[in-house]
Amino acid sequence: MLAFIIRRVLQSILVLLVVGAVAFSMFRFVGDPIDNMLGQERTQADIERLRADLGLDQPFPVQYYKFLEGAVQGNFGVSYRQGRPVSDILLERAPATLELAAVSGFLAISIGIALGVFTAIRRNGFAANAIMSVSLIGVSLPTFLIGILLIYLFSVELGWLPSFGRGETVKVGGWSTGFLTESGLKALILPSITLGLYQMTLIMRLVRSEMLEVLRQDYIRFARARGLRDRAVNFRHALKNTLVPVITVTGLQLGSIIAFAIITETVFQWPGVGLLFINAIQFVDIPVMAAYLMLISVMFVGINLIVDLLYFAIDPRLRADRTAAH
């Protein structure tokens, strides 16, 4: 068990190092930050001086090594654009993204499971078929289009909800939250629907097919034969047994909600880390891009590591295979 964990952790670190190396080798294709940082009246000497100051004249392995050296000590460098430490900026922006991801995740899971159960039980009903057809929109329309459509409907035409931003926020400790004000809550509605729609339809379809599978099982027939009420059969016995794969997928999707918030954040001018990353690309703000990419990969690697360890703990067969192989 311990050997397995150590091996997995070492593998994860290797993955992180490779992601970082690929990211750093790509940065010079994103462009040159120098022209954005110097004004119109710059000279060639200014350009070369600044390039040397930033270490951009070094080959990328050297730049990467310097980044790693700082990162290990918790220092991600200073943003080229804002002239402030990247870690400060990331901490400032993280609450916005995490709150948005939490609300979207909650919506996706609760509505997704409810609709999944409904469409499985009433599999031939009109409403269930209508929901199934509409859910295709959630899977097939690109996020930015859904976002723009929602803005035009609910902000421009109806005027009910704000078209951009996070509304008023309140500072609780170092955490800025939008949960405590009316405008903050209103501002959450459209972006969280936009971000969660894909996951919602995914969970709904998954629950529906699992549920249909389970409802055919013998123990469900016996439960019905015993004269249990539909409610108890559907929710106590059937739903419980569909949730195992749903939880696995949802856990993995949580990472994508945070990582793919980039598009939603851009459409709604949501001041989170995704928007920060987009701005960093436009400005070739290498320290911000590097820190963001590393954080996202740490998150994915971490989630996968936990999932692997959970499997290992849950499934004895896996344990047997592993030990047999070595």
Added chain:
Amino acid sequence: MFRSISLAVAVTVSASALVAEEFRWAETTDPQTMDPHAVNSAAVLGFLNNVYEGLVRRGKDMTIEPALATRWEPIGDGEGWRFTLREGVTFHDGSAFTAEDVLFSYERASSEAADTRSWFAPVSEVKVVDDYTIDIMTSAPNPIFPDSIANWMMMDSGWAEASSAERPDKDNGNFATLNANGTGAFQLTTREPGLRTVLEPFDGWWDEAEHNITRAELTPIQNPATAVAALLSGDVDFINPVPIQDTARLAANDQVKVIQGIEARVIMLGFPHEAEALKYSGETTNTNPFADVRVRQAVAHAINVPAILQTIMRGNAEEVSQLVSPAMRGFSGDLAARPAFDPDKARALLAEAGYPDGFSFGLKCPNDRYLNDEAVCQAVTGMLAQVGVRATLDAMPVQNYWPELRADNYDMYLLGWSPGTFDAEHPVRFLASTPNEEKKLGSWNFGGFSNARVDELLPMIQSEIDDSKRQMMLDETAKILQDEVAYVPLYVQPLVWGTQANIELTQRPDNFFILRWVTVN
């Protein structure tokens, strides 16, 4: 009796203050710093013009008018300029503005760490005469010096020292990156980079306030569709810019207004004057057709600028014949006509130059720097193909574009130039002088255009005090640049702003949004 009158006055004043409102606006880029000397970019200087002030400022028609200096006159035969400062001016923190602050701001803005130091290249010394008089000495007579320092903003020496911000720090930031203390009509109350920046009127401002704003909030919105939706839904009062393709739709809406004008930026095509050979040509080897002036003339005649303006700019721009627009000081009125669109003449010129069948080459173009830049380059490619010159278009984001130009990876390129001094001398210095690193000349002259007479005229223009003599030299320079087709100027870029119908404001060609001219009705 008097008491009740003054009470009545007080009531009316507070009533009109109640009518005044909060003003929210959105721009594509957030000003990257609040330090007026750290970054020389339009986004920073335009925003900080509301907070900080210079000795002089530009009025609604771009003319120079007194600000923190009440008057200025040349010293002797042009050894420098004497500025008489306004008395009774205070900074937002209450400290008084004196000549010491001007000297400090000079030292700060011209320091090695400042992005604005090139403005002070002509300055040899700054001398404090008394509390309200300061002499700025120049190494040669400099008639346009007062014009060139409209964006040189005054910072309080005591405030900067107390907060250890004596010098700008672009790389690591300091107190002045996030805080401001100017003399302007508005003071900075909240600064959250990339999120929002809040300004409130400064009660102790020396000038009469024209605006009726009680609070103003800037939010950067990068996505143009989001900005338009925010304007339409009333979440913001002003957006800049409005995407060209949305202008007609917004103009048809009663709730909002579209304000159009002409920016100071001239869009032009540049050539590889110095190159031995074309880089992206199939059939020409070891020759550079663009070195022949007839080929460059042919390019100028082959491009149908009115058609570009009508289709791509939807009638929002104006064609231009020189490196500056007609609104700039020193524009040559007699040379206002562009080469006529004449494909036959272009073909004849090409044949005469030895390219009857034309040739192929590579056109480099940015795709996110100027309004519809890639579409313009596509149109140019099509028009040049009509006369047999076949361009392969390579469009890219601006952060990849400048390195390509610096590495000479182009056969022709698109460039926009906005003269920081609003004077015709500016593009001559940056675009038409023979590149000279030491003298800081021709730093944007990627193609290496070089003309001995232009190089000779530039220092004379820079130091000529007599306006009509100066204009004659500028005319001569403009004539040479036109005859030699150093560049092919195409059009002046449009400015398109959008506001709610109840907002009155003034649009200036430098694309600075000046809050003190805004009225909310």
